[in-house]
Amino acid sequence: MSAFDYVFLGLSITSSWGNGHATTYRGLVRELAARGHRVLFLERDLDFYAANRDMPEPPYCTTRLYRSLEELRSAYAREVRDADLVVVGSYVPEGIEVGRWATRTARGAVAFYDIDTPVTLARLARGEEEYLTPSLIPEFDLYLSFTGGPTLRVLEKRWGAKRAEALHCSVDPGLYAPDPDAGVRWDMGYLGTYSDDRQPTLERLLLEPARRWRQGRFHVAGPQYPDAIRWPANVGREIHLAPREHRAYYNAQRFTLNVTRRDMIEAGFSPSVRLFEAAACAVPIVSDEWPGLETFFVPGEEILVARSTEESLAILQGMGEEQRRRIGERARDRVLAEHTAAHRAETVERLTREILDARARTTSATA
Structure with a gap:
């Protein structure tokens, strides 16, 4: 060659x-x-x-x-x-x-x-x-x-x-992998820069569930969020995480949230790098719905789709630990086979x- x-x-x-x-x-x-x-x-x-x-x-x-x-x-x-x-x-x-x-x-x-x-x-x-x-x-x-x-x-x-x-x-599987020694700190986390078109979905799938489930633990990491946003008391914040900190961040979550930009939803077939990073860590992903998602992960088996606050809460509060781990492991297998x-x-x-x-x-x- x-x-x-x-x-x-x-x-x-x-x-x-x-x-x-x-x-x-x-x-x-x-x-x-x-x-x-x-x-x-x-x-x-x-x-x-x-x-x-x-x-x-x-x-x-x-x-x-x-x-x-x-x-x-x-x-x-x-x-x-x-x-x-x-x-x-x-x-x-x-x-x-x-x-x-x-x-x-x-x-x-x-x-x-x-x-x-x-x-x-x-x-x-x-x-x-x-x-x-x-x-x-x-x-x-x-x-x-x-x-x-x-x-x-x-x-x-x-x-x-x-x-x-x-x-x-x-994704680089050498940088993103499960950490069996990591302690779970949050029930759901989200990593992403603020954008007007993503914020309503973040509100629907993470912030409102946090308001309704006060015993739950949530976290959002990313810059440029307006000061006017009222964060629930059980939602932690970090303005910026360097890439070297992403693996630890994902591994500290029971579920991680994926939110897609409006232009990406309209075009479809536009996975984000955060999707593959989280999957490589075998952390189950809760995602909004967009065309082509099923060509990257099988919904219900390798990824979880939530369309409403109620569906997000049902996943967070109702899924058993064995099923949660199995979904994360399947997503990791898919990424290692196709998306490195x-x-x-x-x-x-x-x-x-x-x-x-x-x-x-x-x-x-x-x-």
Whole structure:
């Protein structure tokens, strides 16, 4: 197997503060390196992340920070030109210009990695062009999407993507695993940044159950929650948890809650990284309902779906310990079989080879 040269232009790999991109890139890049590939990660040096870097020098790739578009162009044109695959991520600062430059400079293939596909497409439909434009999509050889299902065909048919493939989030089983020595502190916990569209579900499935079940213990971890929120007395709070603390957090819960963004629900087939992290810890997940959920976990056997306060409380108060453990263990088995970072690296490697081989055949045919 030949080794490939990859260049990633992503939002961040050095800081997980306030974003879900860093953990995704870390797992993917680490596994690509483990398979013998060379990876350069180029990250815009933003003050917000500079003050909150929990991995300033990832050990499995070369990481370089740049302060401006001009510096990126002048300092890294050769690396982008010579890479086998350049990957431009969503939410990259000045991402439109970065994407244009990458597609014009690279001699190899160029992919767009959309970690926010439903949000991206909703914005494009409204005419908002923050990091991607409709005219730029067909310039990429590959559109990698966190969202699968029908959205992939929408990307190709409506938006002109040459090839759209699902590259869902994943989990590192070396970092996320059951801890038999962990003491259970909460009946239900939730890990997630505040958002207007998720808050009603959090209210329905966690906060209102906490109000009705005063003996229950609950916890919410995540930043940006408004001061106006009235937290029940039996709901603990933590503003930020670094990724290294996530395993302990999940293992301290009897059940963990998954809440999905509105755009993700509408698109369907959009699992969150928290879903796979919790499952890898064998912690039973209580989730809201969204299209495609059953393609990742079997409802009732590997995951629990709650649509109301009453259903959430019924799970928390009525499920026996043996059944609870069995659901968590089944979810872990499913994740280890299908949704690790190693699985995603294999997909990227396969797609790289297919695209480069197709290019070589086209070149030979026209020579």
